[in-house]
Amino acid sequence: MPPAKKRARTYDPTKIRKAVLAQFGNVREAVRTLTPEQLAGPTRLGAWTVRELVAHIGMAVTAVHRSLDRAEPAKQDAVLLDWAFATAANSAAIDDFTRRIAEQHTDLVAYLADIEESFGRLLDEHPGSRLLETNVGALPLADYVVTRTVELVVHTDDLNAAVPGLEVPYDRQALAACTRLLADALAAKAPGGSTEVRIPPYAVVQCIEGPRHTRGTPPSVVESDPLTWIRLATGRVTWADAVQDAQVSASGERADLSGLLPLMR
Incomplete structure (x- = not known):
């Protein structure tokens, strides 16, 4: 008899929302303390500076905004785990977009505060079942928000590595x-x-x-x-x-x- 197929893990949308907002808030508070010299410093992400890394963290959350601006797909054709294997394909476009965002937003604290407010509002306005067009295919909003915990935790670690002593904390639910x-x-x-x-x-x-x-x-x-x-x-x-x-x-x-x-x- 073949082994039973493993059931996909599920996530509590309310906890995930709180986790994303908590981790994003941790980053925003840390960015508030950065000096111009620190923002101009290098990171372990190729040629990106700390400023560009922070811009990318904001951009990772506004991916939800951009997806909600597009028409809703007719049906779901991807699952949550597909996302983990599709990120490398868009690296060149992500790099270009990140640099433009960093140039456009000189006040990074205000930029992040605006994202934090609009992200929460969008999640209030749209059900978790709302399908989004993403780089991997059509996914429910609730699933796509789970992927934002990966973006935030990974890049929080990048930020901590780039700025010794910054020590941005990790929200427990986001890390989990x-x-x-x-x-x-x-x-x-x-x-x-x-x-x-x-x-x-x-x-x-x-x-x-x-x-x-x-x-x-x-x-x-x-x-x-x-x-x-x-x-x-x-x-x-x-x-x-x-x-x-x-x-x-x-x-x-x-x-x-x-x-x-x-x-x-």
Whole structure:
């Protein structure tokens, strides 16, 4: 008898909305403290400055605004996990748009405050079932908002890395949703039950074809903290470096995930 198909994870729209607004608010408050010199500083994202990174964080949230401005698709033709594998295709357009936004908005704090207000208002005006035209296909608004937790958490980490001592906090619900979506993306990319990936306290998934287990310790186990996992999944840290620096533990013959990472670029 074939194994039962895994049920897709669901997210509470109310909690996700609060998480996105909370994390965006954390970024906005941190940007308020940045000096012109800090805004002009480099980031780990190629040639982007901190100013351009902040502009991109705002742009990631206004993706919802732009999608709602377009006509509603006739039917849903994508699922939430599809989004994780489609981001690299638009990298050139994203880079160009980000630079233009950074040039247009000299007052980044006001820019972010306007986005925060309009985002909340749009979510009040539209049901979560409203379909959006996105870069991956037609998705419900509620699902697309989940992807914004990934954008916000990943780029908050980029911002913290770019400005030593800034220490923008991570909203717990945003960090949890980001961790879970990326863990589920790994399980979708390499389905199976021979390896268990543990990211306490937020996620446990099984992946990679091979011997399955039904009880006790699985044959292969990988474990990391949430931020290390997110950095691995998005290419901020390599598998080899994370293992060498003891940021991830891996045991068993199918515990090497280097060939599957990063999931997003």
